[in-house]
Amino acid sequence: MSSSDIHGSQSGGIPFAHAGETNLTGKILIAMPGMADPRFERSVVLICAHTDEGAMGLVLNRPLPEIDFGDLLEQLGIDSDGSARPIEVRFGGPVEPGRGFVLHNVPEHGNDPEGRLRIGRTLAMTTTRDILEELANGHGPASAVLALGYAGWGPGQLEDEMLQNGWLTGDGAEELIFSTAHSDKWQTALRAQGIDPSLLSAAAGHA
Template structure:
């Protein structure tokens, strides 16, 4: 699971990029969403929505449900909706040193960004240890072979670079317009209808 996104020489690999839902997105679960692509290959794609907080779910309560005892040094970790697939499964999106080996259960997404699915990272965070910057997402977004590419051709998604503020920032309402503006697009000028010339 620790394969680097740089290990593919296909220029169309979207690992580490963000997907910005276009106004014409037909799936309401992804309306105005910003998705970090964590893995992309000919077998499909997997990503985490980065602008859907779950304020009703407290990290400490979640740790208690998992039987992980948090102490006074526990980090305040935001919990988010990562996508509609396996909503009961957790993914920790976090910063990592740019160099070094990735342990079992960690998928490096970029030079200083990774996703971990193992319980030990939750135990570390519950004791004030582990990565400096982290969020916990429940569920993920998944696409079968060719599905994401098809949605992009149908004007469902725009791609861009995944800036740290888009990924870890807490102003979720601002992320979608900021992601578009970073691509040079004024969100107020977008229409939900795709046209043909």
């Protein structure tokens, strides 16, 4: 991971935009038994941006325990005064796995600086080094996780996958990100939509 992986540019083919009437930004995607891509089996994905040009999201339930946040800071040349809180590193998706995205809480009201994309009322994604420098020294947002890589969809691709019953959409992203155990995220997300995961799994087994 190089020092250019987390930066202020909102480019690289990621469709950053404000939410529209048919926009899924801020929603979660819950992988269904019809999911054809094994990389996303039983995954829960936060949609961070969704436009006519495509969609970008971060997987929420794939931890990377072998990657240490402190080691990443050292690789990026970011000094720490030793007061850094443990920040969890997760697999965000298969696209650009060397690029980092920090998901974190934000005040409901206030301006968003360059490099920060507000996803919900109190949830944002930041791509600049500044936030890592703050976290390295015990400052910054109270809740934060670092995702490496992202999931990307071209124009109409996500909509097609949803029509093929690959994904179910839902709400409740913040609790899933910061509070729910990884092993429980998929089941918790389904239950929040009124679906019994055991019945869904049984139905898939008899498909």
